[in-house]
Amino acid sequence: MRVSTLLAPIFIIAGVIALSSFYIVDEREKALRLWFGEVTAVIDEPGLNFKVPVLHEIVKYDDRILPLDTQPLEVTMKDNRRFDVDAFARWRITDVVRFRRAIGSGGENSARSRLETILNAELRKVLGDVDSGKLLSADRVGLMNLIRDASRQKAAALGVEIVDVRIKRADLPEQNLEKTFERMRAEREREAADEIARGNEAAQRARAIADRTVVETVSEAQKNSQIIRGEADAKRNAVFAEAFGRDPEFFAFYRSLTAYEKSLKGSNSTLVISPDSEFFDYLKSDSGR
Known part of the structure; x- marks a missing residue:
């Protein structure tokens, strides 16, 4: 026992x-x-x-792919616009021996802190060399790849591979938002004023061309009408001359009738002329009355 x-x-x-x-x-x-x-x-x-x-x-x-969510970072772009950038990365441990020697006993939490420092530095470096338009367009994919490749090189010393980097959000800081809107509004108003000025200038040119075209057209028409009228008068006079040459008595009679027609228009026309005037030669009867 x-x-x-x-x-x-x-x-x-x-x-x-x-x-x-x-x-x-x-x-x-x-x-x-x-x-x-x-x-x-x-x-x-x-x-x-x-x-x-x-x-x-x-x-x-x-040994799996691990997430890394960074804190929002304020970045100044090449055109001096500031953005609050929120990014995340995916990473994995590729060399555990190097990882242990570089990180020590801190493990994955210490690695996340080191990786966030590397990622933030590359975010500032890459985004600081481009205009804000690229960050807000399809060019963002290329920027993220640049950040990933640069971060991957530095992270290799920790025995870590950066698998991917993505920018989740890129917003203007709240204190700069209103000023940015005002600046954008002023730029749009200036562009609108420039367009209006160019439109007015184009309208003035078009109006001047139209006015000149009208003057030229009217002048040409008047010139042509004068030519045509002159040619018609010449033909008429030629006809009259030919007719006068053939029968002077009839031509004098025709001209007298035309004078009567023009002079005696209206119902109350009055002429004060001597009765023996030549004007009445063709109104006299054979008996002289």
């Missing part, structure tokens, strides 16, 4: 030591086996593994 009582604690201790001598690495993890802080083995295959209790320390790291 006394022997079993004495052996029970020994068996318990032995069982605890035996259980603590084994550890499991999940398929989503990688592990480091440390001997007094020095890396002695990298376990990147899932399964059951052995260690020396107390002497060996097992550190596990996530």
Whole structure:
């Protein structure tokens, strides 16, 4: 009875030591086996593994792609416009030994802090070299790729790969929003005034051309009408001359009738002329009355 009582604690201790001598690495993890802080083995295959209790320390790291959400960052663009940029990244640990030596015992939380510093620095550098129009257009994809590649180079020293970088939001700071709107409104008003001035100038040119065309057309028409009228008068006079040459008496009679028609128009026309005037030669009868 006394022997079993004495052996029970020994068996318990032995069982605890035996259980603590084994550890499991999940398929989503990688592990480091440390001997007094020095890396002695990298376990990147899932399964059951052995260690020396107390002497060996097992550190596990996530082997999946991990998120990194940064705090909003104020960035000044090349055209001096400021934006609050909210970005995020996706990263993974590629070299656990280098990661352990660079980050130390801080693990993934310390790595996130270091990566956020790298990402913010590249955001300021890349976005500071371009105008705000590129950030607000389809060119944003190219900018994100530049930030990703530059961050990836620096993150490689930590044993980390930056898989992707995305800009979630790019807004104007609240205190600059109203001033920006006023500046945009002033620019649009200036552009509108320029367009109106150019339109008025074009209208004046078109109106001047139209007026000149009218004057030229009317002058040409008047000239042509004068030519036609002159030609008609010449033909008429030629006809009259020919008629006069053939029968002078009839031509004098025709001209007298025309004079009567023009002079005696109206119902109350009055002429004061001597009765023996030549004007009445063709109104006199053969008896002289």
